[in-house]
Amino acid sequence: MLIVDALRDGGAPIHPQFFDEAGHRAALQYARGALRGGLPPEQLLHYREYGSGLAGHPEKELLDCIDFSSGRLGHAAGHVNGVALASPKQAVVMFGSDGSQMEGNNAEAARLAVANNLNVKWIIDDNNVTIAGYPDRYLPGFDLERTLEGHGFAVFPADGEDTRALLVAIVGALQHDGPAAVLCRRAMGPGIPQLEGTPQLHDVITLEAAREYLAARGHDRALALLDEIEGGPVAPPPELLGSGASGACRKQFGASLAGVLAGLSPDERQQVRAFDSDLEGSVGLTVVREQFPECFTSGGVQERGNLLAAxxxxxxxxxxxxxxxxxxxxxxxxxxxxxxRLNEVDLLCHFSHAGVDAMSDNTCHFGLNNFFADNYVDGGAPTALYFPADVHQMDAVVRRVFPEPGLRFIFSNRSKLPEILDAAGAPLHGDGYEFEPGRDEIVREGDAGWIVSYGDMLHRCLHIVETLRTEGVSVGLVNKPTLNVVDEKMLVRLGASPFILVVESLNRRTGLGIRYGSWLLERGFAPRYGHMGTTRPGNCGQAEQIAHQRLAPADVEARVRELLTA
Incomplete structure (x- = not known):
């Protein structure tokens, strides 16, 4: 980055915008912004903090010094082609990584660049590390140099830690007439104790490793700052009525799937295959790989191809x-x-990180449009969307729908969710609970109106219902774990009530709320109606994301009180 900026500042015809397609490495844009006067250097200490503008992935709408919004791999190279076509007198530089180069979009972009002899220069961090491991082990045969040469790129390999060799390679690429790529061969995180060259360097690192690294270099002030931050006050999580111990539903998916596999014979297990797209730890599949490697395929950063393979x-x-x-x-x-769906496959999909809760990677990583999966016609093959409210319900859902045919989609959050407790304080989805697809579930009875919710918003709504009960107001709560199927009996019951409020963290424009109101009207019901969901781009932070969307318990309670008095 410094070399390219220096060459541009020295008069080389290089496009002024900074394009980076890599993962969290793209946050280099923040350091560049500080170096070039775009933001105060001390602001860098507030990475990922709410309101800081320094999201886990840079986004243009948050900071003026950001040239390109990143966060979804494979979305830069094609964009850069368009910039190059619009700026024929300048070289357009894209910074990339070997992981992001696995995306099929990059192959398409490479072919277009070569066919039109575009003046694009890709500078790629070729470090043989992605989140899930080492590409040369889980994707043998993938050779970035041969791949790019096959597309027609001129390739300039270099030692990424040798600045002189890197300068020579970058200048060579810039002088080349047409598409060129510099491959920076290097270990990730050179010199970081215990972590150099490992997947543990994805985004944040441990305090222990950071302290050892800083101490070895005499950065005493930085060490003192770490101690100050670690020793600072930590606000306790809010206590919500009706909530029990917390657990990660996204991890439970894998544990439950492994439990299903354990109950199969070896021959039966040969007929199950899980495909990971470099996120096994985040989506719960690590336990499947460890316990049943014969049922697991690590497919790299190739979502489209992996889904089709599954x-x-x-x-x-x-x-x-x-x-x-x-x-x-x-x-x-x-x-x-x-x-x-048209090919009548049996496919179980788990899409984690739904909604916005604890999503410090910000808007690019918000899981908002999950209902897009239910995109077929009414008369075609059914599609089921499931969103469990806690780990117990996740376990029940996985075990119940695993043997079902067709397409099934299970959603979970990045954040941990508390157990949903019954009125007696026991887990509602614990011993004796059986999940029934398509059936809505009453969490609390009520006669003043109803809240309908699911997933990460259910426990928040339960707190509101319990709070109102202390005032003598009886509002009911319904959990709708099957998102896209009408429970006719429940709809009749709720339709006769004074009001219904649908509360979700998915996109308010595409979620359950826009459907539920139509279902009511089609059946002749017209209670007072409202629906709440995500309505705003993110503003960094983790727990703050829910409140930023005006979905905190206080916000939902205020809306309920409006409906009670309307």
Whole structure:
């Protein structure tokens, strides 16, 4: 980055905007902004803090010094082609990584760049590390140099830690007539104790490793600052009525799937295959890989191809494909979902990181449009969308729907969710609970009106219901774990009530709320109606994201009180 900026500042015809397609490394834009006077250097200490503008992935609408919003791999190279076509007298530089180069979009962009001899220069961090491991182990045969040369790029390999060699390679690429790539061969995190060259360097690192690194270099002030931050006050999590111990539903998905596999014979397990897109730890599949490696495929950063492979596996008699990634990336595989449905496959999908809760990576990683998966016509093959409210319900959902045919989608959050407790204080979805697809579930009875919710908003709504009960106001609460199926009996019951409020953290424009009101009207019901969901771009932070969307318990309670008095 410094070399490219220096060459540009020295008069080289290089486009002024900074394009970076890598993962969290793209946060280099923040350091560049500080170096070039775009933001105060001390602001860098507030990375990911609410309101700081320094999201986990840079976003243009948060800071003026950001040239390119990143966060979804494979979305920069094609963009850069367009910039190059619009700026034919300048070289357009894109910073990339070997992980992001796995995306199919990059192959398409490379072919277009070569076909039009575009003046694009890719500078790629080729460090052989992604979140899930080492590409040369889980994706043998993927050779970035041969791949780019096959597309027609001129390739300039260099030692990424040798600045002189790097300068020579970058100058060579800039002088080349047409598309060129510099491959920076290096270990990730050189010199960081215990972590150099390991996947543990993805984004944040441990305090222990940071202290050892800083101490070895004599950065006493930085060490003191770490101690000051660590020793600062930590606000306790709010106590919500009706909530028990917390657990990670996204991890429970994998644990439950492993439990299902454990109950199968070895021959039966051969007919199940889970495909990971470099996020196994985040989506719960690590336990499957560790316990049943014969049922696991590490497919790299290739969501579209991996979903189709899982679907193809599930198209064969008696076979079940499993696919998992983040909910934000569901938008990347809509066409693949449609064609898989037309091919009548048996495919179980887990999309974690739904909604906005604890999403410090910000808007690019918000999982908002999960209902896009339910994109077929009424008369076609059914599609089921499930969003469990706690780890117990996740376990029940996975075990119940695993043997079902067709496409099934299970959603979870990044944040941990507390147990939903019954009126006696026991887990509502604990011993004796059986999940029934398509059936809405009453969490609390009520006669003044009803809240309908699911997933990460259910426990927040339960707190409101319990709070109102202390005032003698009886508002009911319904959990709708099957999102896209009408429970006719429940709809009749709720439709006769004074009001209904749908509360969710998915996109208010595409979520349950816009459907539930239509279902009521189609059946002749017209209670007072409202729906709440995500309505704003993110503003960094973690727990603050829910409040930023005006979905905190106090916000929902205020809306309930409005409906009570309307």
């Amino acid at each position: 679907a193809g596996f599930g198209s064969q008699p008696g076979c079940q494909g499993v696919f998992a990634t983040f909910s934000a990336f569901l938008e990347m595989v809509i066409s693949e979902i449609t064609m898989s």
